[in-house]
Amino acid sequence: MTHLKTPYYLIDERKLKKNLEVIAKIREDSGAKSVLALKCFSTWCVFPLMRKYMDGTTSSSLFEARLGHEKFGKETHAFSVGYSREDIMEMRKFADKIIFNSTSQLEMFRDDVKGLKLGLRVNPGISYSHFDLADPARKYSRLGVLDKKKVMEMAPLISGVMFHFNCENDDFANLAKSMDYIGEKYGSLLKKMQWMSLGGGLFFTKKGYPVKEFCLKMKEFSGKYGVQIYLEPGEAAITQTTELVTTVLDVVHNKIDIAIIDASLEAHTLDHLIYRTTPRLSSPVPGPHKFMVAGRSCLAGDVFGTHKLKRPLKVGDEVRIADAAGYTMVKKNWFNGVMMPSIAVRRLSGKIEVVRKFGYEDFRDNLS
Numbered sequence: 001m002t003h004l005k006t007p008y009y010l011i012d013e014r015k016l017k018k019n020l021e022v023i024a025k026i027r028e029d030s031g032a033k034s035v036l037a038l039k040c041f042s043t044w045c046v047f048p049l050m051r052k053y054m055d056g057t058t059s060s061s062l063f064e065a066r067l068g069h070e071k072f073g074k075e076t077h078a079f080s081v082g083y084s085r086e087d088i089m090e091m092r093k094f095a096d097k098i099i100f101n102s103t104s105q106l107e108m109f110r111d112d113v114k115g116l117k118l119g120l121r122v123n124p125g126i127s128y129s130h131f132d133l134a135d136p137a138r139k140y141s142r143l144g145v146l147d148k149k150k151v152m153e154m155a156p157l158i159s160g161v162m163f164h165f166n167c168e169n170d171d172f173a174n175l176a177k178s179m180d181y182i183g184e185k186y187g188s189l190l191k192k193m194q195w196m197s198l199g200g201g202l203f204f205t206k207k208g209y210p211v212k213e214f215c216l217k218m219k220e221f222s223g224k225y226g227v228q229i230y231l232e233p234g235e236a237a238i239t240q241t242t243e244l245v246t247t248v249l250d251v252v253h254n255k256i257d258i259a260i261i262d263a264s265l266e267a268h269t270l271d272h273l274i275y276r277t278t279p280r281l282s283s284p285v286p287g288p289h290k291f292m293v294a295g296r297s298c299l300a301g302d303v304f305g306t307h308k309l310k311r312p313l314k315v316g317d318e319v320r321i322a323d324a325a326g327y328t329m330v331k332k333n334w335f336n337g338v339m340m341p342s343i344a345v346r347r348l349s350g351k352i353e354v355v356r357k358f359g360y361e362d363f364r365d366n367l368s
């Protein structure tokens, strides 16, 4: 039990290490390198641990790329759906690879990035996603080049290609089938490349995932086409490592008991609101008492779900929202001026360190 002031995000390095060990094993057994997708998680206080197991970072913008370079080190992959010339001029100082989203951007900036490893995002036209919002192969998708002829024309300008076509894919058979499809369709291109990225969205750290088969597939594929495979795990690297720890401020009743906590779904776990998903609670544990857990913002739907709990909630009780790292901390915001959760880390030693506290000045200076 800790006596930190809530709300706070608590990252557990021992849990993180378990995911990282799977990533390192994949590297060892298959040769596939992993770069952390900073769009998912960029809380750099745990990068010293992560960098021991991963090969670097990949980014979606100039600032992410710079953070990866400054705080993580190793390989810095840059990607953006749209670069400006200013981005390119900055990025070329530290990025190892610059991946373009379109042939027009590649042609626009190729002379500015001479000597760097360049790549192109290819949209294979297939995907695995439960959400249209996150489906890179959705109708009218702007993510990557679909036209194979255009991709082939660019081959002399690039050393690699990136395919990101999965979202929370825990189905290895589906992935294997998609890789076979990509191999058949783009095999002649891949044979001209030095590297290819399979993007993120692969759930290989999930309990029960067939990591051995996955490694065999990666090894076979990279051998067949002579490419270094990169994986870009975001969620898989940090899943199940972090809690949002909160305190009940009030209990009200409207046909159901509603516990109001000192955090907000919209401000502190925004992805649940975007995707209409319900977070799991890690504490209290399940039981017979039905409670709605709700946030303290004024949004009527600021609700962390209705849960059946072991004990009834009362003012002052602790409520822990599970799995609060991925696409969560990176999206936290100052809506309603609600107190921003501090960031704490349970280090490998077991010691809890508060690495960041936020105050009124941070709220004020977020705008002007």
Ligand SMILES: Cc1ncc(COP(=O)(O)O)c(C=O)c1O
Pocket (backbone or CB within 6 Å): 037, 039, 040, 079, 164, 166, 167, 168, 199, 200, 201, 202, 232, 233, 234, 235, 236
């Ligand atoms: C290009 C790219 N790489 C990697 C990722 C990370 O995906 P995930 O966090 O699902 O592993 C994403 C997520 O959108 C992405 O767009």
